[in-house]
Amino acid sequence: MTEARRTLRQALALAALSVLVAAAVHLPLIKRFARGEFRETFFVQADYPGVRLITLAEAEELWRAGETTFLDARAADLYAEGHVPRARNVPAAAAKTFVPVLIRRLAHETPLVVYCEGGDCRSSLILARQLHDGGFKDIRVLGGGWEEWKKAGLPEETGDDQE
């Protein structure tokens, strides 16, 4: 057998082995997929009992009522360019530093609305997950994010988070 063919056969065998291991390890997940789950979204509500996706109208209502803490999960530079007024900046990438601070400052029952850029951004879900694991009980995620808020012409604020 030539060296090239031997290499190719090894690579194919490694690929086959990976498929087998993946199928064995993720069997429960694969079964759920086969039953029709994850066809619309990979976000599993049952895994996050306190986390809910909300619409822009709900977010606006909560914001106007003023009793909800808004958290902007985007990086600091994007936050500074424009954000929901009174929202705190908690970049998802630095959630490990910020979440413990929030846990100390806010009661676990405090309703939170988390958002990121919008569209398919995932950082709000990452942050929501960390907040959920940190003990917060009422976390809502604005799916449309900052893009949707801005497009709707709702109030904006610029500048860094001062705290």
Added chain:
Amino acid sequence: MIRNKPLLLVFRLVLGGLFVYAGVVKVVDPLGFAQDIRNYRLVGQAISFVAAVVLPWLEIVAGAFLIAGVWKRGAALVITGLLVFFIVLTLVTMARGLDVECGCFGSLSRKSGWGVVFEDLGMLALGLCVLSAPAALERTPAGKR
């Protein structure tokens, strides 16, 4: 072509280690990784799911074999193949003007961009060195040169 055996060993350990690490951080959150793949807007929900289940294990298996020195050319071929794919994917994504997280190292990855491309090119160089090392070098019994 690099013939220095200790250097090739270092390349294998570094590249294999990076791939095992990249695979492990994805294996723990398959649905998160599936969303990362979906965000590239190239494939649908089902293919994103299958790729998210298999790809991390391909990285771990190829990385582990490369470290262990078993079937190292095959493992290097898998890894260089993946890297070429990642580089093309990142360039295509940048050309389409999409702002997505690369998904390279789990949930807190950076944005897809030039940094990712250069990193992948660096790893590709290591992979090609391992892949192109003369076969005779491998089979030389220790002590005989």
